[in-house]
Amino acid sequence: MNHNFQKDISGCGLVGIINRDGKRISGSFACNSLCLMNDRGNGLGAGYAAYGIYPEYKDLYAFHIMYDELGAKTDTEEYLKKNYHIEKKEPMPTASVPTIKIHPIIWRYFIKPLPEKAERELANLGDDDFVVHTVMKINSEIDGAYVFSSGKNMGAFKGVGMPIEIARFFRLEEYEGYIWTAHTRFPTNTPGWWGGAHPFTLLDWSIVHNGEISSYGINKRYLEMYGYKLTLLTDTEVVAYLFDLMVRKHGLDTATACTVLAAPFWKRIDDMPEDEKEAMTALRMVYGSALMNGPFSILFGHSKGLVGFNDRIKLRPLMAATKGKTVYMASEESAIREICPSPEKVWAPRAGEPVIVELEDSR
Amino acid sequence: MFKSLAVPEFLAKIDPVKCIRCKRCIQNCGWSVYSWGGDKVLIDTFKCVKCLRCYHYCPEEAITIEDNPVIYRNNANWGYNHIRNIKRQAETGGIPLTGMGSDLPYPILFDHLLIDACQVTNPSIDPLREPMELRTYLGKKPARLEFDKGPDGKLRLKTKMPPQIKLEMPFIFAPMSYGSISLNAQKTIAMAAKELGIVMNTGEGGLHEEIYPYRSNVIVQVASGRFGVNPDYLNAGVAVEIKIGQGAKPGIGGHLPGEKIPLDIAKTRMIPVGTDALSPAPQHDIYSIEDLRQLIYALKEATNYTKPVSVKIAAVHNVAAIASGIVRAGADIVYIDGFRGGTGAAPVIIRDHLGIPIEHAIAAVDDRLRQEGIRNEASIIAAGGIRSSADAAKAIALGADAVALGTSALITMGCTVCGKCYTGNCSWGITTQRPELTVRLDPEVYAERLINLIHAWSHELKEILGALGVNAIESLRGSRERLRGVGLDSQTLDILGVKPAGR
Ligand code: SF4
Numbered sequence: 001m002n003h004n005f006q007k008d009i010s011g012c013g014l015v016g017i018i019n020r021d022g023k024r025i026s027g028s029f030a031c032n033s034l035c036l037m038n039d040r041g042n043g044l045g046a047g048y049a050a051y052g053i054y055p056e057y058k059d060l061y062a063f064h065i066m067y068d069e070l071g072a073k074t075d076t077e078e079y080l081k082k083n084y085h086i087e088k089k090e091p092m093p094t095a096s097v098p099t100i101k102i103h104p105i106i107w108r109y110f111i112k113p114l115p116e117k118a119e120r121e122l123a124n125l126g127d128d129d130f131v132v133h134t135v136m137k138i139n140s141e142i143d144g145a146y147v148f149s150s151g152k153n154m155g156a157f158k159g160v161g162m163p164i165e166i167a168r169f170f171r172l173e174e175y176e177g178y179i180w181t182a183h184t185r186f187p188t189n190t191p192g193w194w195g196g197a198h199p200f201t202l203l204d205w206s207i208v209h210n211g212e213i214s215s216y217g218i219n220k221r222y223l224e225m226y227g228y229k230l231t232l233l234t235d236t237e238v239v240a241y242l243f244d245l246m247v248r249k250h251g252l253d254t255a256t257a258c259t260v261l262a263a264p265f266w267k268r269i270d271d272m273p274e275d276e277k278e279a280m281t282a283l284r285m286v287y288g289s290a291l292m293n294g295p296f297s298i299l300f301g302h303s304k305g306l307v308g309f310n311d312r313i314k315l316r317p318l319m320a321a322t323k324g325k326t327v328y329m330a331s332e333e334s335a336i337r338e339i340c341p342s343p344e345k346v347w348a349p350r351a352g353e354p355v356i357v358e359l360e361d362s363r
Numbered sequence: 364m365f366k367s368l369a370v371p372e373f374l375a376k377i378d379p380v381k382c383i384r385c386k387r388c389i390q391n392c393g394w395s396v397y398s399w400g401g402d403k404v405l406i407d408t409f410k411c412v413k414c415l416r417c418y419h420y421c422p423e424e425a426i427t428i429e430d431n432p433v434i435y436r437n438n439a440n441w442g443y444n445h446i447r448n449i450k451r452q453a454e455t456g457g458i459p460l461t462g463m464g465s466d467l468p469y470p471i472l473f474d475h476l477l478i479d480a481c482q483v484t485n486p487s488i489d490p491l492r493e494p495m496e497l498r499t500y501l502g503k504k505p506a507r508l509e510f511d512k513g514p515d516g517k518l519r520l521k522t523k524m525p526p527q528i529k530l531e532m533p534f535i536f537a538p539m540s541y542g543s544i545s546l547n548a549q550k551t552i553a554m555a556a557k558e559l560g561i562v563m564n565t566g567e568g569g570l571h572e573e574i575y576p577y578r579s580n581v582i583v584q585v586a587s588g589r590f591g592v593n594p595d596y597l598n599a600g601v602a603v604e605i606k607i608g609q610g611a612k613p614g615i616g617g618h619l620p621g622e623k624i625p626l627d628i629a630k631t632r633m634i635p636v637g638t639d640a641l642s643p644a645p646q647h648d649i650y651s652i653e654d655l656r657q658l659i660y661a662l663k664e665a666t667n668y669t670k671p672v673s674v675k676i677a678a679v680h681n682v683a684a685i686a687s688g689i690v691r692a693g694a695d696i697v698y699i700d701g702f703r704g705g706t707g708a709a710p711v712i713i714r715d716h717l718g719i720p721i722e723h724a725i726a727a728v729d730d731r732l733r734q735e736g737i738r739n740e741a742s743i744i745a746a747g748g749i750r751s752s753a754d755a756a757k758a759i760a761l762g763a764d765a766v767a768l769g770t771s772a773l774i775t776m777g778c779t780v781c782g783k784c785y786t787g788n789c790s791w792g793i794t795t796q797r798p799e800l801t802v803r804l805d806p807e808v809y810a811e812r813l814i815n816l817i818h819a820w821s822h823e824l825k826e827i828l829g830a831l832g833v834n835a836i837e838s839l840r841g842s843r844e845r846l847r848g849v850g851l852d853s854q855t856l857d858i859l860g861v862k863p864a865g866r
């Protein structure tokens with residue numbers, strides 16, 4: 001357990017769009033909405049996550065990987081070749097943007113863990129666990145390589161620049177997804193690093209996050225006890241791993257996981273009916289170290305839905321709106337109205353109460 | 364008899380002009396410093412311990428107690444205590460005893476740790492306007508929970524939760540037995556614990572019937588002497604604690620001489636009146652970790668698995684491995700007592716030279732339990748030198764679930780940490796059984812002071828949490844990232860898992 005880390009601090013703006021009927025829309029919507037909040041970023045990081053963008057490879061893990069230099073690519077690919085069936089690999093399609101002068105080498109891979117389990121490392125792990133292991137390994141052990149995303153039929157696109165520049169660079173208008181999340185960033189202490197931008201992802205989960213988690217220290221140590229390696233030292237990474245632990249490993253549902261992260265106050269719990277009180281008390285006792293304390297608003301995307309929520313006293317903004325089958329969430333109402341001028345319903349979710357949206361047919 | 368060559372520590376003086384010969388000092392001093400000389404108060408300054416009872420009760424402010432200026436020649440190597448103890452030992456051949464925690468100037472790490480605060484990037488929280496939560500549960504926590512959904516769609520807990528002690532604030536009162544302290548002192552603590560929603564601990568002296576009404580705020584202790592232990596006793600409180608060791612005297616037993624065992628104490632301890640109450644150094648059925656496991660489970664059986672079992676140990680060099688063994692042996696709580704922890708009586712040489720500070724111990728134990736993936740299996744109570752809410756906050760940030768308060772609780776009853784508890788003459792009626800002294804300590808009056816103290820510390824703790832931008836104590840617990848070290852070497856920082864200030 002290394003305590004000599006330098007934590008990343010930033011403020012931000014965020015946007016999330018989900019079409020509950022699964023209709024896919026272009027990345028330019030998310031980009032337009034986000035660009036209205038340019039003053040919430042400072043050009044040191046922007047990013048997008050999209051679901052439903054690779055229907056032709058939907059059963060394969062789509063790895064977006066950035067490399068600082070070619071040596072890192074060689075090492076990474078060697079590892080992947082040994083352990084994965086690689087269906088396709090290609091450089092990430094990008095466009096040249098005059099303001100983005102330097103950028104890392106970015107490739108994408110459509111892969112799945114080798115079925116001949118005996119040959120691959122840690123053959124006893126299931127596919128998902130093995131992919132998580134791979135991501136941790138590449139990020140922490142291969143210098144200069146960093147996995148942007150690793151889920152199926154989804155991907156993260158992010159880098160150092162303003163939202164519009166990053167969207168143009170990755171040619172996002174060419175992608176269509178049924179869920180988009182987007183993020184612009186105002187880091188206060190980090191030099192621009194492409195890996196440091198949001199969204200942060202693991203398997204098909206993506207997190208964009210505005211805020212600083214004042215409980216980071218204990219959240220990190222709690223996760224380390226369960227074998228997570230926190231390499232990025234951002235709050236966002238903590239959020240993603242906490243979800244991974246609670247939902248994927250411990251089998252809690254999303255709403256319950258949100259209840260842990262932004263726990264109701266004891267005063268409220270004490271007034272609950274007996275059964276619920278017992279459940280909530282146990283949740284707080286057992287998962288107290290997973291409570292995310294401090295100001296935040298978070299969008300958590302996964303292949304079947306989108307969740308938005310705030311800290312327990314709502315110290316960062318989050319608005320939500322609906323129109324037809326589409327649900328919007330953003331730091332500011334104006335960002336929603338920019339792409340949906342007349343929503344049917346607009347509201348400010350209450351502190352700690354998650355907005356949970358699921359696809360109509362959760363395939 | 365020849366006059367002791369050990370120089371008195373203090374000089375008690377009475378201003379003859381101010382003194383009105385009311386004799387209150389004679390009555391108040393538990394150590395018989397004062398006596399009546401016919402026309403004035405006589406002073407035997409050799410007996411003075413500077414507990415200041417007389418000073419506070421003299422109506423005329425006629426009394427001054429000075430540190431004796433006629434002390435041995437200044438010598439950085441041969442200090443006053445060394446020379447004095449040698450002289451005393453030469454005269455008696457005995458082991459000099461002492462009370463309270465070590466007063467030697469070992470480094471106090473709490474005084475080299477500073478707490479973080481929020482500025483701009485994350486807002487601080489005002490505890491006067493926003494809720495601030497200190498509630499703490501002590502006991503084994505499962506690693507994960509399972510739920511069912513009720514017909515109303517709400518969660519129903521499927522996992523069976525192990526028993527817990529609920530604390531409204533992360534403080535408990537440290538074990539202090541009836542015998543080491545007076546019944547009134549114990550009652551004061553029990554009343555405060557009940558009012559505050561926290562717990563006290565019987566210590567090893569059994570449970571007096573007058574403490575019984577406070578049983579839902581009591582931890583009962585089982586120590587090597589097994590005083591007062593029977594099935595009713597084990598089931599009387601909210602938890603059972605096995606005492607292995609004490610920070611002030613690790614590896615050392617206790618001995619309450621027969622003359623200090625009157626009927627009431629004898630009844631509570633369930634021993635004959637006037638017999639010596641011996642607590643052997645080890646528990647005679649625990650010679651290894653397997654034996655401890657058997658005792659833990661024997662106690663769990665005896666209490667039908669309804670009470671958490673705590674194991675109290677002194678912080679010693681290998682504390683991390685020992686604590687890990689204790690947790691694996693089935694304990695629900697590990698109580699760690701640092702070497703600065705208090706005592707009613709301990710050999711000076713043991714108190715001042717054995718064990719390690721609580722700060723290192725918390726850090727090492729918390730780290731070890733996390734490395735082994737069993738931190739959730741037991742709560743950690745830190746004790747031994749918690750002097751303020753800041754110490755408590757630092758202990759919790761290092762990894763403790765709650766802190767235990769002994770000396771600070773006694774200070775609210777008048778104790779001045781004079782360190783002479785072992786004499787049984789405490790003028791404040793705390794560490795004495797002499798009825799004319801214990802009667803001074805009115806539990807009703809002093810419970811209120813103790814409650815005031817804990818309320819004050821709780822408010823301070825809330826202010827600290829607010830400054831840290833968090834509103835629940837669990838966000839501070841183990842969050843070493845919110846501490847910085849000043850003037851600590853890099854190895855110590857490493858052990859504490861804390862960055863130096865400026866990083
Ligand atoms: S209490 Fe004060 S005034 Fe009374 S006898 Fe003692 S010294 Fe004199």
Ligand code: SF4
Pocket residue numbers: 414462463773777778779780781782783784785788789790791793794
């Ligand atoms: S309890 Fe009494 S004897 Fe012990 S240190 Fe305090 S004042 Fe002195």
